Amino acid sequence: MTAHLQLLPDDRELSPYTGYTRDHWEAAADGLLRAAWRWATPRGALLDLPGPPSRSGVRSDGLEGYARTFLAAGFRTAGAGGKDPDGMLERYADGLAAGTATPGRDDTESWPLILDHHVQGQPMVESASVALGLRLTRPWLWDRLDAGVQDRAEEWLRGALRHIPAPNNWYFFPYAVAGFLESVGRGDAETARARERAEELLESWYRGQGWYADGDGRAFDHYNGWALHLYPMLDAHLAGDAERLTHHGARLREHLESHALLFGGDGAPIHFGRSLTYRFAAGAAVALGALTGNTPLSAGASRRVISGCLKHFLDRGAVGEDGLLSLGWYGPHASTLQAYSGPASPYWASKAFAALLAPAGHALWTAAEEPAPVETADRVLALPGPGLLIQSTRADGIVRLHNHGSDHVRPHEGEAAAAEDPHYGRLAYSTRTGPTSAANTADNHLAVEMAGVPSVRRRIHPLGAGGGDGWGWAASWHRPVFGKGPEMAPGLRVESVTVARGPYELRVHRVIGAPPGARVTLTGWATGRDDEVASVLEPLFGWSEREEVRAPEGTAYTPWARMPRLAAAAEGTGVYVALAALTGGGVGSGTAEAVSEVRPADAGVEVQWADDGTVTRIGFDPVTVTVEQG
Numbered sequence: 001m002t003a004h005l006q007l008l009p010d011d012r013e014l015s016p017y018t019g020y021t022r023d024h025w026e027a028a029a030d031g032l033l034r035a036a037w038r039w040a041t042p043r044g045a046l047l048d049l050p051g052p053p054s055r056s057g058v059r060s061d062g063l064e065g066y067a068r069t070f071l072a073a074g075f076r077t078a079g080a081g082g083k084d085p086d087g088m089l090e091r092y093a094d095g096l097a098a099g100t101a102t103p104g105r106d107d108t109e110s111w112p113l114i115l116d117h118h119v120q121g122q123p124m125v126e127s128a129s130v131a132l133g134l135r136l137t138r139p140w141l142w143d144r145l146d147a148g149v150q151d152r153a154e155e156w157l158r159g160a161l162r163h164i165p166a167p168n169n170w171y172f173f174p175y176a177v178a179g180f181l182e183s184v185g186r187g188d189a190e191t192a193r194a195r196e197r198a199e200e201l202l203e204s205w206y207r208g209q210g211w212y213a214d215g216d217g218r219a220f221d222h223y224n225g226w227a228l229h230l231y232p233m234l235d236a237h238l239a240g241d242a243e244r245l246t247h248h249g250a251r252l253r254e255h256l257e258s259h260a261l262l263f264g265g266d267g268a269p270i271h272f273g274r275s276l277t278y279r280f281a282a283g284a285a286v287a288l289g290a291l292t293g294n295t296p297l298s299a300g301a302s303r304r305v306i307s308g309c310l311k312h313f314l315d316r317g318a319v320g321e322d323g324l325l326s327l328g329w330y331g332p333h334a335s336t337l338q339a340y341s342g343p344a345s346p347y348w349a350s351k352a353f354a355a356l357l358a359p360a361g362h363a364l365w366t367a368a369e370e371p372a373p374v375e376t377a378d379r380v381l382a383l384p385g386p387g388l389l390i391q392s393t394r395a396d397g398i399v400r401l402h403n404h405g406s407d408h409v410r411p412h413e414g415e416a417a418a419a420e421d422p423h424y425g426r427l428a429y430s431t432r433t434g435p436t437s438a439a440n441t442a443d444n445h446l447a448v449e450m451a452g453v454p455s456v457r458r459r460i461h462p463l464g465a466g467g468g469d470g471w472g473w474a475a476s477w478h479r480p481v482f483g484k485g486p487e488m489a490p491g492l493r494v495e496s497v498t499v500a501r502g503p504y505e506l507r508v509h510r511v512i513g514a515p516p517g518a519r520v521t522l523t524g525w526a527t528g529r530d531d532e533v534a535s536v537l538e539p540l541f542g543w544s545e546r547e548e549v550r551a552p553e554g555t556a557y558t559p560w561a562r563m564p565r566l567a568a569a570a571e572g573t574g575v576y577v578a579l580a581a582l583t584g585g586g587v588g589s590g591t592a593e594a595v596s597e598v599r600p601a602d603a604g605v606e607v608q609w610a611d612d613g614t615v616t617r618i619g620f621d622p623v624t625v626t627v628e629q630g
Contacts, residue, residue, distance in 0.1 A: 004323025005031035005314065015369045018267070020307035022356070022365040028310065029076040029353050033088055035323025036069045036347070044091045045099030045109040047344060049324060054342030056122040059112050061342035066095055067126035067133070068347035074136030079356035082140045089141045092133065096145070100152040114159030117166040122340065127160040128173035128231070129350075131180035135238060136357075142184060154186055161194045167410075168215035169223050171198040172231035179235045202228065207385035210255025218460065219424075220386035220406040221273025225259055225285030226351050233288050234354065249294035256289050257296050258381055260305060261373050261390050264431030265397015267308030271556060272401055272429035274408065276336050277327055278348040279318055283309040287355035290364045299363035300370035306355055308372060318346075325349060329556035335422070335437040336556050374399055380472040380500045387462035389474035391500035396584035398533065399431045402498040402505065404476035405462040413459075415479050415488065420456035427457075427496065428505065428525070430582055432533050434556035436526050436563075441549045443526035443563050446494060446509050448480045448570065449519040455480030463495070463623045471501045471616075473625040489515050497618050499607075499625060504594055505580040506607060508618045514570035521567045525582040526551055528558030533584040536591040537564035541598045541605060542576035544568045577605055 007027050010019025039049050047065025054061055073088045099111035114123045134142050134153070142150065158181075160174040175198035178191035205212045205228070211220055212228040229252050236244035262270040262282075269282035283306035289295030290302035297305070313319075316330040325346035326332045358364040373379065374392045381390040387405015392398065408424045422435035426444040429435065436443045447454035457478045465474035475497040481487055491513030499506040511520055524537035539546055545567040554560045566578055577598055581591045596610040604619035613630020 004035040005319060015303070015307065017304050017369045017371070018307040018311050020303075020311055022360055024307070025310070025353065025356055026076060026080070028314065029072050029356065030086060031323060032319070032325065032347075033069055033073055033076075034086060036065060036344075037088075037091065039065070040091070040095070041098075041108050043098035043109050044095035045111060046095075049343035050322075051327060051343035054122070054345065055339045056120065056342065059106075060120070060122045060126075061344055063099070063111050063123055063126050064342060065344035065347065066092075066099070067129035068344055068350050070133035071129040072347070072350035072353045074133040075350070075353040075356045077140065078136040079359060081359070084140065089137055092137075093141050093145060096130075096153055097149045100149070100156045103156050111156060114156070114163055116164040117170060118164070121166065121170075124160045124163060124165060124170065124173050127157055128176035131157055131177040132234070135180040135183055138184065154181060157181065158190070161190050168219070169227040171201050172227060174198070176231055176235065179239070183239065199232070202232065206251070209258060209383050209385050210251050210253070211258075211383060211386045213386075216411045217409060218387070218406055219273075219408040220388065221408075221424075222269070222275065222278070222282050223273070224255060226278065226281045226348070229255055229285050230288060230351060230354070233292065233294070237288075237292050245292065245294075249292055252285065252289055252292075253294045253296060256286060258383055258390060259285055260297055260301075261379055261381060261392055262399055262401065262431075263305050263309060263372055263374065264399050265372070265374050265394075266431070267310075267312030268431040269309055270399060270401050270429055270431055271329070271434045272403070272423065273406070274338055274423055275348070276329060276423070276556070277341060277346045278351075279313045279325070279329070279346065280306075280309045281349045281351040284351040284354050287352065287358075287364075291354065291358045291362075297373075298370055299367040301372060303364055303367070304369045304372045306352065307369070310352060329434065333556045335553070336434070378470070378502060380467055380470060382465040382467045382472040382474055384462075384465040387460070387465060387474060387476060389465060389472055389498055389500055391472070391505070393503045393583070396503075396533070398582060398584060400500070400505070400582060401429045402474055402500065403427060403429065403460070404465065404474040404496065404498065405460055407458065407460040409459045415459050415481055419483065420458070425457040427498065427507070428580075430525065432557065432584070433525050433527060433582065436551040436555055436561060437553045440551035440553050441523060441563070441565070443523050443551070443561075445523050446496060447521045448489075448492060448494065448511060448514060449521060450482065450489060450515065450517070451485060453482050453484045454521065455482055457481075457494075466625070468627060471499065471627065473497060473499045475623045475625070489513070495620060495623065497623060497625065499616055499618070501609070501616075503581050503583050504591065506616065507578045507580055508605060509576045510573065510620050511570055511576070512573045514572060514574065516571050518570045519567060520570045520574070520576060521565055522576065522578055523549070524564040524580050526555055526561040526563040527582075528554070528561055531558065533582060535563060536579075536581045536583070537566060538579040538592050538595075539566050540577040540579055540595055540607070541600075542568055542574055543578065575600070575605060577607070
């Protein structure tokens with residue numbers, strides 16, 4: 001812990017799992033704010049944090065620093081009934097006045113204008129945090145501003161209502177702006193249209209089980225919790241809108257049935273999707289559920305999850321010696337980032353501090369901590385809508401997410417529209433490993449190789465998901481794409497099925513239309529040399545070679561990684577079966593003996609498990625998975 005984050009000693013009586021209380025959360029927020037404000041411009045309109053600029057430029061990055069820290073200050077102050085021990089709100093008021101005085105001017109303080117997302121879009125993102133900060137702190141900041149400053153702030157914010165957002169969760173940035181303007185009596189037809197449009201799109205993106213697509217495509221990731229649920233639920237809560245609280249609250253409750261499973265026993269959120277440098281923002285939806293009563297979790301389990309997530313990163317170097325959140329996962333890590341990531345981007349982690357809207361006497365803070373979902377039992381949960389399969393094991397606290405439906409390919413893009421995206425294209429992700437970089441061998445990947453060039457997985461087509469007591473499955477197909485030479489091979493298709501059972505992952509692939517001279521490879525989990533977790537990949541059917549390969553660039557978890565790999569020659573149609581495991585503490589150490597027999601059956605395979613004789617049948621044309629008890 002750095003000198004900037006001076007937390008109290010752990011309270012193991014109230015919080016036996018993490019030691020964290022509400023006081024720890026307030027201290028974390030205060031420390032992060034104090035450190036960030038050391039880099040403010042003289043009048044506080046921009047926080048120019050050190051580091052390489054994003055593609056949006058230094059001025060936009062400075063606004064990002066102001067806006068995202070303001071969000072943390074807003075949650076912290078509102079939850080404390082206006083108490084502001086460091087006088088932060090006066091600084092934000094001064095910064096607002098300076099930033100909106102001459103927006104668009106190239107000087108020390110002026111904020112950039114809000115324009116269309118494809119021109120200079122990032123200020124639209126930040127307008128939502130400015131608007132929420134103002135809404136949360138209205139009695140102590142907005143209501144005390146001069147009328148001229150209020151008018152200038154409104155005019156700058158309305159840029160978000162008059163320009164085109166990106167075709168995804170961005171529609172909730174003008175939504176948040178409109179909600180604020182309406183809350184201070186400045187609503188009109190323009191604000192109403194922004195809110196109606198966002199709500200209409202949200203309904204069209206709903207896929208069931210509490211999951212939304214992030215746009216018209218098939219991107220399912222952490223944006224569900226820290227954007228698509230957070231903005232409408234927080235707005236309804238602040239407005240006291242019972243009808244919308246009921247509607248969005250039911251969706252949030254259902255989402256938390258699965259989302260709350262995506263935190264490991266060590267507090268880590270699942271390492272999957274983009275913007276992972278937002279880190280403990282992953283707990284925002286859990287906090288919001290506890291705050292509004294729309295959650296399947298007890299208050300003690302909710303605090304266990306969100307405090308575990310915050311503590312996980314604070315204990316592992318996410319905050320540097322300068323007190324700033326770094327661009328990465330634990331420390332700096334370039335492969336975790338996107339082109340829009342700038343020095344202040346990690347401060348979207350501020351969304352986790354929505355937990356502080358629950359006052360000190362709220363059950364979220366007064367109930368004793370209870371185990372997180374991963375700590376109560378082994379779980380396997382299939383999510384047919386997003387095409388995801390969650391698998392967790394209590395003994396080692398590891399959560400694995402098998403991806404058969406989320407690809408972040410936009411609807412108008414073709415199969416080969418972009419390069420491989422390690423944050424979506426892999427077969428599986430976990431709370432203890434990260435994907436290897438695009439420059440190294442891909443982990444958890446089935447590749448078809450032609451002339452030595454391995455294929456990548458871009459657009460993912462789900463084929464179903466389901467399961468029963470203690471087991472589950474998910475399936476998909478994709479068209480292999482090649483980064484060198486011909487982009488595709490005609491007729492080539494890969495169908496993939498994952499069956500999760502205890503700590504084991506049965507991976508079954510059918511490759512159709514492999515050209516002469518082709519080769520197929522399958523990799524497992526990427527782990528470090530000294531990791532406490534083990535990665536195993538056992539060939540069961542169709543494979544002829546096995547080896548260990550290295551990823552010298554490492555992952556977000558380790559600076560150097562290795563992984564098991566299987567290989568075989570391929571031509572025409574072939575079925576390949578392997579058993580994978582990512583385990584800790586000896587869990588699943590008998591992976592090689594877990595399956596007693598594999599046999600072909602009706603264009604598929606039958607797998608018999610050694611422990612109880614249960615038979616799992618995987619068929620194709622169409623894909624089916626059935627279980628016959630031993």
